[in-house]
Amino acid sequence: xxxxxxxxxxxxxxxxxxxxxxxxxxxxxxxxxxxxxxxxxxxxxxxxxxxxxxxxxxxxxxxxxxxxxxxxxxxxxxxxxxxxxxxxxxxxxxxxxxxxxxxxxxxxxxxxxxxxxxxxxxxxxxxxxxxxxxxxxxxxxxxxxxxxxxxxxxxxxxxxxxxxxxxxxxxxxxxxxxxxxxxx
Numbered sequence: 001x002x003x004x005x006x007x008x009x010x011x012x013x014x015x016x017x018x019x020x021x022x023x024x025x026x027x028x029x030x031x032x033x034x035x036x037x038x039x040x041x042x043x044x045x046x047x048x049x050x051x052x053x054x055x056x057x058x059x060x061x062x063x064x065x066x067x068x069x070x071x072x073x074x075x076x077x078x079x080x081x082x083x084x085x086x087x088x089x090x091x092x093x094x095x096x097x098x099x100x101x102x103x104x105x106x107x108x109x110x111x112x113x114x115x116x117x118x119x120x121x122x123x124x125x126x127x128x129x130x131x132x133x134x135x136x137x138x139x140x141x142x143x144x145x146x147x148x149x150x151x152x153x154x155x156x157x158x159x160x161x162x163x164x165x166x167x168x169x170x171x172x173x174x175x176x177x178x179x180x181x182x183x184x
Contacts, residue, residue, distance in 0.1 A: 014125065016051045094142070096144070
């Protein structure tokens, strides 16, 4: 067993500093994920800016907010662009993003806990660069990655289903409340 840095093991990308003057409310533009969107895998802003493809989130990417409450979640929604003060950690053939999550979580929770009530917490690139994961020899690592990726696939599928069920609930509930629909 040996330690490897997260930054050298995974594809790590920090968000793009979008010009907020180019944010629009039209869902037909490019969706942008901000810190507030991470927990719900939702999008609350759209941009007309064109940026490098490396800023696009993919399903199963680990996304971490770097200000305030350091929200962490696996992206399980449609592709979207990553805004500044967020970091994306993407797994690869040898390492699952779930390993990055388990390596990051204790450190990030400790940092979050140490922030005083009068201060907004911040994670820096140095904080992310100082994260390490323990890795076994390659044959065992491959088995671990297969197992973790299987779990991650199920987690993202369940999150997507929950998002769809919540949308259905939010659509049906007003109709039930005003009598447009009844349950028999």
